[in-house]
Structures are given as structure tokens and as C-alpha cells.
Amino acid sequence: MLAMNYRGPYRVRASHKAEPQIEHPNDAIVRVTRSCICGSDLHLYHGLVPDTRVGTTFGHEFTGIVEEVGPSVRNVKRGDHVLVPFNIFCGSCFFCQKELYGNCHNTNPSATAVGAIYGYSHTAGGYDGGQAEYVRVPMADVGPTVIPSDIDLDDAVLLTDAFPTGYQAAEMGGIQQGDTVVVFGAGPVGIFAAKSAWWMGAGRVIVVDHVEYRLEFVKNFANCEVINFKEVGDMAIHIKRMTDWLGADVCIDAVGCEAAGNAMQHLTGVVLPLQAGSATALHWCINSVRKGGTVSIVGVYGPTFNAVPIGNALNKGLTLRMNQASVKRHLPRLIEHIQAGRVKPGEVITHRIPLEDIGDAYHIFSSKLDNCIKPVLVMPT
Numbered sequence: 101m102l103a104m105n106y107r108g109p110y111r112v113r114a115s116h117k118a119e120p121q122i123e124h125p126n127d128a129i130v131r132v133t134r135s136c137i138c139g140s141d142l143h144l145y146h147g148l149v150p151d152t153r154v155g156t157t158f159g160h161e162f163t164g165i166v167e168e169v170g171p172s173v174r175n176v177k178r179g180d181h182v183l184v185p186f187n188i189f190c191g192s193c194f195f196c197q198k199e200l201y202g203n204c205h206n207t208n209p210s211a212t213a214v215g216a217i218y219g220y221s222h223t224a225g226g227y228d229g230g231q232a233e234y235v236r237v238p239m240a241d242v243g244p245t246v247i248p249s250d251i252d253l254d255d256a257v258l259l260t261d262a263f264p265t266g267y268q269a270a271e272m273g274g275i276q277q278g279d280t281v282v283v284f285g286a287g288p289v290g291i292f293a294a295k296s297a298w299w300m301g302a303g304r305v306i307v308v309d310h311v312e313y314r315l316e317f318v319k320n321f322a323n324c325e326v327i328n329f330k331e332v333g334d335m336a337i338h339i340k341r342m343t344d345w346l347g348a349d350v351c352i353d354a355v356g357c358e359a360a361g362n363a364m365q366h367l368t369g370v371v372l373p374l375q376a377g378s379a380t381a382l383h384w385c386i387n388s389v390r391k392g393g394t395v396s397i398v399g400v401y402g403p404t405f406n407a408v409p410i411g412n413a414l415n416k417g418l419t420l421r422m423n424q425a426s427v428k429r430h431l432p433r434l435i436e437h438i439q440a441g442r443v444k445p446g447e448v449i450t451h452r453i454p455l456e457d458i459g460d461a462y463h464i465f466s467s468k469l470d471n472c473i474k475p476v477l478v479m480p481t
């Protein structure tokens with residue numbers, strides 16, 4: 101089969117790989133029908149995630165048709181069209197029982213913190229992902245969800261990660277009626293966080309980025325205010341000026357670590373080495389939120405950051421919340437939002453690129469070329 105093949109930072113290509121096999125009675129093999137590239141994949145692509153091994157296949161946002169199931173799988177069968185949450189989870193451990201599926205204890209024996217994720221380095225379990233014609237889906241009884249017949253595939257594939265992650269970002273903000281919510285990052289995750297914030301009672305939603313076409317998109321999609329951070333001086337002062345000098349009630353980090361070419365570089369003029377990344381958005385969150393406010397972090401951080409203003413956070417009495425999204429927990433509610441016509445997540449898809457051109461797909465998405473917001477890979481026919 102054709103599959104994405106990681107060769108090192110900024111080097112990915114499609115190459116032929118053996119098709120995955122059932123390795124455990126709980127496995128399914130899924131033929132991929134939609135597979136996205138995520139901002140999280142860019143952290144891998146930029147070489148920012150530890151233990152990302154050459155030869156592995158990324159991809160944790162996919163839908164597909166079940167081709168084969170192991171002998172103990174009961175909840176899905178050959179021919180089912182499923183969406184597969186990015187978390188690989190057992191459904192029964194201490195954490196899964198609390199619906200903390202992103203923190204499953206059984207599927208990633210190599211880590212104490214993160215659960216397992218498809219195609220997300222050996223730090224997250226070393227499973228191959230779905231940027232391929234076929235993928236092995238472990239614990240197939242708990243993750244994969246049959247796509248309701250009235251949900252189209254473009255909407256379904258956004259339910260595997262970006263939409264629930266944005267939703268959870270807003271949820272972790274603990275938004276109260278009338279709150280001002282500032283979302284840093286106008287990628288798919290930030291876009292869905294902004295949209296979701298209204299459902300939770302926000303009175304004002306402001307999204308910050310520097311990519312003009314993304315700000316334009318989110319302004320329409322989520323009916324929010326936008327700030328291009330290149331056009332403001334001190335971010336915290338700017339937000340305070342907009343909020344009677346109190347600061348925002350809730351700030352959301354939907355950026356995470358970024359390689360060189362990011363906001364820190366823009367602000368300081370210093371070109372950062374690849375491994376340095378930046379936690380600019382996190383700084384801005386902590387400094388722009390009001391005293392007693394909440395910072396909700398879903399942006400992913402590969403490297404360790406020592407420069408987070410934790411003293412400020414303490415002095416302001418902030419609540420910091422963060423996690424990998426627990427995708428499956430949100431599905432019933434988010435499917436309802438789609439069915440009620442309140443959101444059409446598939447609208448964030450801007451590009452359909454053949455799997456064999458995966459190198460171009462990563463380059464376009466990483467460099468924000470051609471107004472790219474969300475690329476979907478087209479499988480060979």
C-alpha cells in the first residue's frame with residue numbers, strides 16, 4: 101500500500117509499505133477514506149516531538165471502511181464506515197472510566213503521561229497512523245464510531261480531532277455567561293474553539309493570529325472579532341484596553357510549540373533554531389487573562405519550556421487547564437450540533453491533495469501557502 105513515510109524534519113514522502121495485519125484479537129483493519137493533516141503533525145514534521153522515528157507513518161485524523169476485524173471485536177463489522185478518534189484507548193482503565201480517553205493507561209506502556217495516539221511518535225505509543233491506504237485500529241470495540249448516515253465524510257473526519265479539541269478547549273475554559281474569551285491561533289482547533297465558546301455562553305469572542313486569510317475565515321465562520329498580532333504592540337495591554345483594563349475572562353492556547361518562523365521570531369527579530377520552538381501564545385494567555393481567570397491549553401508542546409511566567413499565573417490566581425482532547429466523550433453532542441445545522445465542520449477543508457504528493461501537502465500546510473486551513477489527503481483509486 102501507499103503510506104506517508106517520515107524521513108526526518110521537513111522531509112516526508114509517500115512510499116510503499118506492507119499492509120497492516122490484525123495483530124491482536126481486538127484489532128480492526130480500516131481502509132482509509134479521508135485523512136487530514138493536523139497542526140499536531142506539523143510539530144512532528146518540524147522535528148519538535150521526541151522519539152519521532154524515521155520510517156513511521158503519521159496521521160491521527162481519519163475515516164475509513166472496516167475491512168477486517170479480529171475475533172473479539174463486536175461493535176464494528178466489515179463494511180462499516182467509521183470515524184476513528186485520534187486517541188487509542190482501552191475504555192476500561194482508571195482513566196477511561198473517568199472519560200479521560202487521552203490519558204488511557206493501557207495503550208501506551210512507554211509513557212506515564214500521554215495515552216496513545218495514532219501516528220504520533222513513539223512517545224505516544226509508536227502506532228502507525230492513517231495517512232495511508234490502510235491502518236491498523238487497536239481496541240476497535242471502543243474507539244471507532246459508525247458515521248451516522250446524515251453526516252457527510254468531510255464533517256465526520258473533523259470529528260476525529262479538530263472539532264472536539266476546539267470544543268474541549270472552550271469547555272476547559274469554564275466559560276460563564278457573558279464572558280470574554282480570547283482564542284490564540286486561528287487554525288482549525290482555534291476556529292472550533294471560537295465557535296464552541298458561543299455555545300457555552302460567551303458574550304464576546306476574539307481570535308488572535310497573524311495569518312490574515314485565517315483571521316478572515318474565522319471572523320465569518322465563528323462570528324467573532326479578530327486581532328492580527330503583527331498589528332498590535334504589547335498583546336496583554338491590547339487585550340486589557342479592549343476589556344475595561346480587566347483582561348479576558350478566559351484565554352485559550354490553540355497554538356502550542358512552533359518552529360522557527362513563529363511569533364517569537366516576529367517579535368524579537370531573532371531567528372530561532374529548529375529545536376527552540378516558542379511558547380509565545382502561552383505567555384500571551386497568562387498575561388492577557390484577568391486575575392482569577394482561566395487559561396485553557398490544548399496547543400501541543402513537544403519540547404520542555406522553562407520560560408513560562410508561572411509566577412504571574414500564581415499571583416493572578418489563575419486556573420490553568422490542559423489536556424489532550426477526549427474525543428469520544430464529545431461525539432454525541434457534536435454530532436447533534438452538526439445535525440441541527442449549527443455548524444458545518446467540513447467547511448475548514450481547503451485542500452484535497454493526493455497521498456502520493458504528501459510532501460507538497462505538508463509544505464503547503466506548514467508554510468500557510470495558498471490560503472490553506474485544512475488539507476485532506478486523497479487516497480489512490
Ligand code: NAD
Nearest residue numbers: 139140265285287288289309355356363381399400424425
Ligand atoms: P495550525 O498549525 O493549523 O494552527 C496554528 C495557528 O496558530 C496558525 O494559524 C498560526 O499562524 C497561529 N499562531 C502561531 N503563533 C501564534 C501566536 N503566538 N499567537 C496566535 N496565533 C499564533 O494548528 P491546529 O491544527 O489548529 O492545531 C493547533 C494546536 O492544537 C497545535 O499545537 C496542535 O498540536 C494542537 N492540538 C491539540 C490537540 C489536543 O488534543 N490537545 C488536538 C489537536 C491539535
Ligand code: ZN
Nearest residue numbers: 138140161261
Ligand atoms: Zn490532530
